[in-house]
Amino acid sequence: MTEFVLECTGVSKKYGKKEVLKNINLQLERGKIIGLLGPNGSGKTTLIKIINGLLTADEGDIKVSGEQIGIESKKIISYLPDRTYLADWMKVKDIVGMFDDFYKDFSREKAEDMLKRLNINEDDRLKTLSKGNKEKVQLILVMSRQAQLYLLDEPIGGVDPAARDYILNTIITNYNPDASVVISTHLISDVEKVLDEAIFINNGEIVLHESVDDIREKYSTSVDGYFREVFKC
């Protein structure tokens, strides 16, 4: 097993003339929960999409547990996109079955257990679920896998505070020491308590990558406070 679960070297991406990622260099260790923090349009989602193979970088190299982006990397990444990707016609149990079919590391019992806990009926059609419940279903699917890298893009954006706590708890309790979790968000105060490390990203550049304890010690403020200072408008 490689030391780093994710290595990005010189990753750049342009949309037309606009540079959205500029020479990103990043190494993530195993067993950490990492916040990918930045204002809207800073390049968080673009970076996550590139690591997932949904976009192609113009330059640079990415390795996930030593694997290039491809089938092997997709087997070990569990990805929660910033939008709902569920087909409306499916029932909750259909999509659970689909994950069970395609991902070897998926635990059906775990998913069914969490669905019950959040009062989501497996026989409901996805079409009939509220936006928040759809997000919960997706998060349950993603966290029911034993992946090595979890990439969660805005996992708590659309759900109520009570569900937020449950979701964050799920994240902390569901990953193992070989895996790391990347949470992209701008709701820092909500996730701060679970983070080990924070990455600040702005205008497509990484401006800081430090452990949360170091940030608190060095700048004697919370990550949220420091974020507000760095990204002051």
Place this chain on the structure above:
Amino acid sequence: MLSKLLKYEFKATSRVFLPAYAVLLIAGAIQKIMLQFGFYNKDMGVFSKILGSIVPSLLGAAVVAIFVVTLVVMINRFRKSLLGREGYLMFTLPVNTSQLILSKAIAVLAWAILSCIIGLITVVILVYDTDFVNFVNDAIGLVGEASRQAGASNVVLFFIETVLTFIFGIVNLTFMIYLCLSIGQLSNKHRGLCAIGAFVGINFVLRNIILAIISNVLFTDKFVPPFYLCGYDTASIVGILQMMNAFMLAGLVIVIIELLIYFFITKYILSNKLNLE
């Protein structure tokens, strides 16, 4: 993994096709019953007039609908479930791009063939009577006669090539549409417009280029008639049928070469230039 993808593809598409087939078959059966009992000729007042206009138009609409639905599914299952938001799931599954493309194409081909079979069954239901049975018998006799005169193997080959041309023609169209949509998604703003542009481009420009190459490079005056049509005795039925078979085979080869080109460019774009919204 392809079989698993196919399982979900058929599940997703059967919701559309099965009801359409049911409407078609039921409308066909009702129409048949009405005709059988001379319902439309009897004076039963407004009721028969209403039914007399509803059922045939329903039947016509169902026939048109089946073909429209097949085409729409061909386009939309690729556009929405791969290049739309569902693509976020499909492209992060541990499968390769070929499997994703093939699962869509195989499913739509199966439905297209089934649509034709169901359409044929509806026609048979409608026209089935003693005349029809005689007609079928005559046709079988004619094929038998042709086999005796032109050689059974030539006739069989002719039918096989006809069926293959039909099948690969559908695959060719499917892959061309996939290629256009894949080119369209390269654009950040005008996906639909770019896809249509690609469609026009492929159909008019590329086709003309291919034709120009075929007619100017491969078959200049030196080669007329084309090599694959030489050496047949056009005075005999056997010779004409063999020549037709050779001609269809050449067409089939071009159709297959085209669809392979479409497939591999699509695969390249989706593997290396994927640009999901």
